[in-house]
Amino acid sequence: MTHFVTSAPDIRHLPGDEGIEVAFAGRSNAGKSSALNTLTNQKSLARTSKTPGRTQLINLFEVEEGHRLVDLPGYGYAEVPEEMKRKWQRALGEYLQMRNCLKGLVVLMDIRHPLKDLDQQMIQWAVDVGTPVLVLLTKADKLASGARKAQLNMVREAVLPFMGDIQVEAFSATKKIGVDKLSQKLNIWFNEIPPEVLPKEEDTNSEYLKSGN
Template sequence: MTSQTYNYHMTHFVISAPDIRHLPSDEGIEVAFAGRSNAGKSSALNTLTGQKSLARTSKTPGRTQLINLFEVEEGIRLVDLPGYGYAQVPEEMKRKWQRALGEYLQMRNCLKGLVVLMDIRHPLKDLDQQMIQWAVDVGTPVLVLLTKADKLASGARKAQTTLVRNEVESFMGDIQVEAFSSLKKIGVDKLMAKLNTWFSEIPPEVLEDVLSGE
């Protein structure tokens, strides 16, 4: 199947929601971004869309624990899931976020793919592995982005990427691993290509409406 190309620079913020019950109807296609709070998730979304503050516009103080939706085109959305693993967050709030993450991954039918971001120098922490396992369990394909790849020399970057690729084989799922840097634009093309593939799997009748502008 040939992937359609989407203009991610047209992406705009739609809504912030505390859980899946407050999200728009479960239709169209969503690709979710997940990662530890310091993994560079906002930077990746901003780099992808060519907008310096897109991911932050929905993250004013008090809203950082919310699920944030951005629309690329009608029925085609990017989802910024709450960052996890932030040490200074109270335990009760951590549990609340974890429930929201789990519910979204396991119950949101329009979820087509999951992008898991992790620092290339500290990959596959326990919560990273839990996110991947959740996705594999429900048959959702995963793109692992090893962020801050510019922090490593080229040889070390390739070696670390290969190491993580080998380690994720144990999950027995559809998992692609790529080095990524928002600063140096490393891997942005791989991210766009994967998103184009996932978004091109829209049901024919929905794709027809989108292309016709209805």
């Protein structure tokens, strides 16, 4: 069962740089904690809060030995002091650019307000070091299906200039939209399966994360 391991203010306080980590990043109100809880079928693995900006540390959760999920500090919350914002941003940049066991980055953004400056900076950092990215457009249940599809297509086109390995999907923790896509992507990253040898989507049921995690 996925469980909490440790919290750290920066990469110097993290466990050894080995195994496989998949990191989750997003603005403070993007629904990051809800996504982690939904993914792992646990109600309070990652603490959700009515007050954005509470995730101020790098939080590690172990899926199984050597395989970890990483909850990165939320960014972009206006009421946090500027000095603290800079500190968080430095920790984020160092983690993304220097953590060798990082195999994939999930960037979460509200489907109604995607690709803010810091979202784009996170994607750029990942692309610069060759880390694949899954963009989740959260709170997708807040839009009607037509508007949701239009936003999804707009963001897919908007990330093309980054020239990176970037997949964009709609997501809703409440309605379980896109949870299968997230699980499938994590299966690939944790097992380092080349995409060309994967079964078609209807043939996979994401056994890796569903088996007791």
